[in-house]
Structures are given as C-alpha cells and as structure tokens.
Amino acid sequence: MRVDLIRDVLDKQLVDRNDRKMGKVDGLVMQMREGEPPRIAFIEVSTITLARRLSMRLGKIVARLSAKLGGQRHAAPFRIAWSKLTLTGNDVTVGVDADETPTQDWQRWLKRNLIGRIPGA
Amino acid sequence: MKKILEIALGLVTSIGGFLEIGSLTTAAQAGAAFGFELLWAIALGTACIIFLVEMSGRFAAASHHTIPDALRERFGFDFFIIPLTSTLIVNFLVLGAEIGGVCLALQLLTGIGFRWWAIPVAFVVWLMIWLGTFGFIEKGASFLGLITLCFVVAAFMLHPSWSEVGKGFAPGLPAHDKANYWFIAVSILGASITPYLYFFYSSGAIEDKWDETYIPVNRIIAGSGMSFGGTIAVAVLIVAALVFPRMGVTQVDSIDKLSQILTPVFGRWGVTLFAASLGIACLGAALELSLTQAYLVAQGFGWNWGEDLEPKEDAGFALAYTLAAFISALLVVVGVDPLKLTVFSMALTAATLPLTVVPFLFLMNDERYVGEYRNGFLSNAVVLFIIGLAFVLAVVSIPLQIYGGS
Numbered sequence: 001m002r003v004d005l006i007r008d009v010l011d012k013q014l015v016d017r018n019d020r021k022m023g024k025v026d027g028l029v030m031q032m033r034e035g036e037p038p039r040i041a042f043i044e045v046s047t048i049t050l051a052r053r054l055s056m057r058l059g060k061i062v063a064r065l066s067a068k069l070g071g072q073r074h075a076a077p078f079r080i081a082w083s084k085l086t087l088t089g090n091d092v093t094v095g096v097d098a099d100e101t102p103t104q105d106w107q108r109w110l111k112r113n114l115i116g117r118i119p120g121a
Numbered sequence: 122m123k124k125i126l127e128i129a130l131g132l133v134t135s136i137g138g139f140l141e142i143g144s145l146t147t148a149a150q151a152g153a154a155f156g157f158e159l160l161w162a163i164a165l166g167t168a169c170i171i172f173l174v175e176m177s178g179r180f181a182a183a184s185h186h187t188i189p190d191a192l193r194e195r196f197g198f199d200f201f202i203i204p205l206t207s208t209l210i211v212n213f214l215v216l217g218a219e220i221g222g223v224c225l226a227l228q229l230l231t232g233i234g235f236r237w238w239a240i241p242v243a244f245v246v247w248l249m250i251w252l253g254t255f256g257f258i259e260k261g262a263s264f265l266g267l268i269t270l271c272f273v274v275a276a277f278m279l280h281p282s283w284s285e286v287g288k289g290f291a292p293g294l295p296a297h298d299k300a301n302y303w304f305i306a307v308s309i310l311g312a313s314i315t316p317y318l319y320f321f322y323s324s325g326a327i328e329d330k331w332d333e334t335y336i337p338v339n340r341i342i343a344g345s346g347m348s349f350g351g352t353i354a355v356a357v358l359i360v361a362a363l364v365f366p367r368m369g370v371t372q373v374d375s376i377d378k379l380s381q382i383l384t385p386v387f388g389r390w391g392v393t394l395f396a397a398s399l400g401i402a403c404l405g406a407a408l409e410l411s412l413t414q415a416y417l418v419a420q421g422f423g424w425n426w427g428e429d430l431e432p433k434e435d436a437g438f439a440l441a442y443t444l445a446a447f448i449s450a451l452l453v454v455v456g457v458d459p460l461k462l463t464v465f466s467m468a469l470t471a472a473t474l475p476l477t478v479v480p481f482l483f484l485m486n487d488e489r490y491v492g493e494y495r496n497g498f499l500s501n502a503v504v505l506f507i508i509g510l511a512f513v514l515a516v517v518s519i520p521l522q523i524y525g526g527s
Contacts, residue, residue, distance in 0.1 A: 011194045011201075013423050024193065024423035053199050090185055107424070110436040120252050121432040121439075 003087065005040065013091045014045060022098035026050050029079065043085065043092075045103050046077035070105060078102045124338055131342030132349070134259055135174075137266025139350025140357070141406035142222035143215065143312030143470075145399065146373070146463045148354045149382060151305045152361025153373045154298065157281075157289030160358060162306045164290050166313025167351030169507035171344055172500050173478070176485050177319035178339035181326035184490040188323045189420040191484050192477075204477045205421050209414060211473055212317055214466035216410040216445060217452030219403045220246070221459025225376045226400030229392060235376075236456055243450035246407045250442050255328045255428040258412065262405030269353050269398045275386040276356040279363045286359060303518040308464050310511040311471035313351070316478075317413040324416045328427060336494060360386070376460060407446070414445035468522070472515035474508045 003009065009025055016022045027044035048066055052059030067075035078101060086093045098104050115121055144163075151159035177188060184191065193201040223242045224235035250258065295302035326335070364385050365373065373379050384391035412428060418441045419426035425435040432439035453459060482504060485496040 006197070011197055013190060013194070021423055021425045024198075026198070050198055053197075054202065107436045110440055111433050115436040115439050116433045118251070118432070 008087060009043070009085075009092060014043075015091045015093050016098035017093070017095050018097065020098050022094075022101070023103050025092055027053070027077065040082050042079040042081055044077040044079055045101075049077045070102070073102050074105070127335075128338055128341055130260060131338070132346045133267065134263040135342060135346025136349045136353070137263030137269070138259075138405055138409070139347065140266070140269040140272075140353045140398070140402045141312075142218050142399070142403050142459070142463050143315065143467045144309075144354040145222075145357055145402065146379070146460055147305060147308040147312045147467055148357040149361040149365075149379055150373045150464070151309060152358040152363075153365035154305065154371050155295060155302060156362045156366070157286050157359065158293060158295065159302070159306055159309060160286065160289030160355060161292040162309040163313065163351060163354050163358060165292075165507055165510070166310045167347060167354070169310075169314050169504060169511075170318060170351075171347040172504050173314065173319045173481075174322050174347055175340055175343035176481070176496065176500065176504075177323040178326050178331070178343060179336055179494055180481075180485060180491060181323040182331040182333055182335045182339060183492055183494040184484075185327070185332075186490065187327050187416065187420045188320055188481060188484070189417050190423075191490060192480055193421050195484060195487065195490075196480055200480075201421060204480060205417060207473045207476045208316055208320070208417060211466065211470050212410055212414055212417075213445075213449055214452070214462060214469065215315065215317065216407060216414070216449035217457065218459055218463040218466050219407040219410060220446070220450050221453045221457070221462060222403030223400050223407065224453055225459055226396040226403065229376070229380050229396040230400075235459065236454055239450040239453035240447075242404075242407070243446045246404070246411055246446045247443055249408060250411060250428065250446075251432060251439070253428070255325065258408050258428065259325060262401075262408055265401045266405050268394075269402050271383065271387075271394050271398060272353055272356040272360055275383055276359040278386050279360060281359050281363055300518065300521040303514055304468065304522040307471045307511065307514045307518050308467040310507070310514070311467035311469070311474075313354070314474060314508070314511065315467075315470055316474070317410050320416060321409045321413045324413070324420070328429060333494070357382075374460065379460070410449075411442045411446045415439075415441035468515055468519050471511040472519060475512050478504065478508045 005028055010028055012025050014022050014025055023045045025043045026046055027049035028040055029042040029044060030038050031041035032038045048059060048063045051062035063075065080094050080096065084095045086095070099108070148163065151162070180191070181187060186194070189205070192204060220239060220242050221235065224238035227233070227238045227242070228235040326339070331339070360382055361373070364382055365371065367385070368381065370378050380392050380395050383395045387394055415438050416426060419435070419438045424437045426438040427435060452462060482496070482501060484490055486501065488495055
C-alpha cells in the first residue's frame with residue numbers, strides 16, 4: 001500500500017482501540033539502518049514534538065517544563081510503534097488504550113483534581 | 122418530517138442568533154452618523170456570511186471534519202498555529218465584548234455598574250455550558266433571541282421612506298467624516314462575518330452527526346436564516362437613522378445614548394425592551410463563543426470534545442471553555458468600555474479574516490475532503506472579493522481611526 005506520510009499520516013486525528021480521541025500524529029520518526037533502506041519506525045504524540053516543529057529552542061523549553069511537571073515519563077516525546085497503526089479514512093487508529101499512555105495523563109489529572117470535583121461533572 | 126423540523130429549528134437559530142453586540146452597535150453607529158448610507162455594508166457582510174456558513178455546513182457534512190481539525194491536517198501544525206492564535210485572540214476580545222453587552226443590559230435594568238456583573242455573567246455562561254447540551258445552548262438561546270425582532274417592528278412603525286432606504290444599498294462615497302465612514306463600514310463587515318459563527322456551525326453539524334443528505338437542508342438554513350438575521354441588523358440601522366439625528370445624536374458612543382434607540386417607538390418600555398434584546402442576544406453569543414474557543418483548541422490538538430459529553434469525559438475541553446469565559450470577563454472587570462471594545466474587535470476581525478478564510482477556501486476546493494461537493498466559481502469569487510475588500514478597508518481605516526483622533 002502506498003502511503004503519503006505528510007498527507008495521510010502527519011497531523012491526523014489519532015483514536016485508540018476504544019475509538020477515543022487521543023491527540024494527533026504530532027511527529028514521524030525515521031530509523032536509519034545499515035545496508036538497508038530507512039523506515040518509519042514510530043509516530044510521536046507530544047507537545048514537545050509540536051514545540052520542536054516551531055523552533056528547537058522552544059522544544060527544549062517545553063521538554064524541560066514537561067519533565068518538571070510530569071516527571072521522567074514526560075521528559076521525552078511519547079512514541080507509538082508504526083506496526084500498531086491502522087489508517088482508517090479520516091483517522092489514524094492505534095491499537096493501544098489511550099488511558100494507559102502518557103498522552104492522557106494531564107487530562108486524567110485535571111479530571112481527578114479539578115473538573116471531576118465540580119458538581120455536575 | 123424530521124428534516125422539515127430541522128429546517129425550522131435551523132432558521133430560528135440563525136435568526137435569533139444573528140444579532141449580537143457587534144452588529145447591534147455598528148449598525149446603530151452607522152445609522153446615527155450616516156443615515157441609510159451604510160446599508161450596503163450590512164448587505165455585503167450578510168452575503169459573505171451566507172456563503173461561509175453554507176460552506177462550513179457542507180464541509181462538515183461531506184468530509185466529517187470540523188474546520189480546525191482539517192486546517193491542521195491539511196496545512197500542518199506549523200501553519201495551523203497562525204490562524205489558531207489569531208482566531209483565539211480575536212474571539213477573546215469579541216467574547217469580552219459580548220459579556221460586556223450582557224453586563225450593560227443588567228446595568229440598564231438594575232442601575233448597578235456593568236463591571237460588577239462581569240464575573241456573575243461569566244459564571245452563568247459557564248454554568249449553562251457545564252450543565253446544558255448542545256441542543257439546549259443552540260436552540261434555547263436562539264428562541265429567546267427572537268426578541269430582537271422588536272427592531273424590525275420598530276423600523277416599520279417609524280415609516281421610513283423606503284426609496285431612501287433602497288438607495289442605501291448602493292455603495293457610495295460619504296459627504297463628510299470619510300475616515301469614520303470607512304471605519305464603521307469595516308466594523309460592520311467584521312461584525313457580520315465573525316469567524317466564530319462558522320466554526321461554531323461546523324462543530325454543530327458534527328455534533329448533530331450530519332452526512333451528505335443534509336447538504337440541501339444546510340443550504341436552506343444558511344441562505345434564509347442568515348438573510349433574515351441580516352434583516353434585523355438592517356432594521357437596527359434604519360431605526361438608528363430615524364431616531365438618533367432627531368435627538369441630536371450623531372455619535373453613539375455611550376450606552377446611555379444607545380439605550381434610547383427604541384424609546385421613540387415603545388415609550389417607557391423602550392429601554393427595557395432594548396436591554397432585554399441586548400442582554401439575551403449577547404448571552405447567546407457569549408455561549409457560542411466560549412464553546413468555539415474550546416472547539417478550536419480541542420479539535421486542533423485532537424482531544425476528546427463534545428458539548429453532549431459529560432465534563433469528566435473531556436476534561437481538557439471543559440477546562441478550555443471555562444477559562445475562555447472567565448478570562449474574557451476580566452476585560453470587563455478591569456473596566457474596558459464594552460462599546461469601544463466591540464467596535465475595535467469588529468474591525469480587528471475584518472483585518473484577520475484572510476488568515477482563516479483563505480485556507481478554508483483551499484479546503485472547500487479540495488476533492489479529498491469534499492469530493493463532488495466542492496465549491497463552484499461563484500462561491501469562491503464572492504467570498505474572496507468580500508474578505509479582500511474587508512481586509513483592505515481594515516488595513517487602511519484602522520490606523521486612520523487610531524491616529525486620526527476622530
């Protein structure tokens with residue numbers, strides 16, 4: 001199958017195996033291999049990746065901030081192996097549970113400490 | 122049958138939701154200062170928003186994408202950040218103006234200064250979104266918004282010379298105050314073509330799960346709804362043109378003057394009716410704007426979103442509309458004059474339109490998104506012409522207004 005990486009993958013909506021939205025494909029990671037053609041190994045889902053796309057300096061600042069707020073788990077962009085991806089028309093589906101990835105940590109924190117405590121939530 | 126009901130509801134929504142502090146203030150100022158001369162600006166702005174709203178509904182129905190979602194996907198994050206930031210900033214100011222509008226209405230009704238109302242109003246806006254569903258927000262606010270039809274009644278009761286009114290629809294050069302004329306023209310265009318309208322509309326189409334079968338319905342709703350809505354703005358201008366010069370008012374720069382607009386027609390009920398129209402219209406717009414801010418961010422970054430979800434299902438989305446309402450209310454708390462904020466933010470809207478509309482036109486011509494439902498030549502040409510005109514007028518007249526000291 002022919003896939004146009006920038007057109008068909010980058011910046012597309014990501015949904016997990018339970019059909020929950022879990023961010024966008026923020027970056028693509030290529031792996032260079034000795035004697036073999038390079039291949040796309042991972043996608044990245046992270047604010048750090050987004051910041052790097054704008055400027056490397058901003059990327060460093062966001063990475064530092066992210067590690068400070070979220071600990072080691074958030075010091076580097078979260079990666080998902082290419083093999084877990086299915087391209088499904090409008091979205092990119094990944095065979096993981098969003099709640100088990102760091103991508104939903106801040107939403108979970110928000111739910112537990114703020115939004116979930118307000119009556120009517 | 123369901124579709125007919127849908128059309129009726131859609132019409133009510135767009136009529137009741139059309140007027141807000143932007144179109145109300147700019148139309149009143151135009152009427153007071155220039156009589157019927159600026160009616161063409163309302164007609165042009167309304168024509169443009171009809172096309173844009175129709176497109177955003179068609180886009181959502183055909184592609185199952187919202188606009189922010191598709192803008193990022195199609196142009197990449199590095200570009201998307203520009204229309205995203207500019208729209209968030211403009212919406213922040215416009216939302217401040219709408220919240221200010223509700224506060225001014227409450228000031229008229231209670232005598233308590235508008236600044237005191239800002240946080241309570243933001244709280245009510247937040248609470249309605251927090252507890253309500255999308256249908257409740259969209260339909261409830263718009264049904265109440267039908268009270269703004271009192272301006273149409275007033276326009277007829279004042280018996281304007283309809284041939285004079287007709288002449289106003291032909292653009293002309295002003296006899297006096299050129300800088301102010303063009304600035305008000307720009308503000309009217311900005312007030313009619315507010316981007317939050319079509320962002321909100323496209324999110325609504327996705328929330329209501331539209332598919333291709335809705336495209337004809339969408340055309341009727343956008344076309345007639347927005348035309349009727351524009352008629353209310355035209356009525357405000359007509360009433361202002363007939364009422365204010367007789368009072369010796371040519372500059373509607375304070376709420377005390379503006380609130381007298383209906384008095385000659387409705388007597389002592391005039392101020393109450395004006396306050397109720399202003400309050401309800403602005404409350405409806407504030408609800409839509411707060412949600413639009415959250416839609417923009419959530420759809421741009423791929424979070425879970427939806428007004429029909431429980432807040433705990435989409436915590437980030439809930440945080441976004443909460444922050445949107447309260448941060449914009451701060452503008453009113455610190456004492457920014459809501460009327461000045463309105464006119465300024467409408468002109469700024471006009472100046473930033475190309476940033477969102479031009480990329481959106483690319484999407485509307487991209488078969489990968491809209492397939493056979495892509496734009497025809499006419500839609501592209503009309504929208505490009507009007508936003509181009511609004512942009513040029515804005516770039517020329519905003520500096521004139523700021524430095525011209527009029």
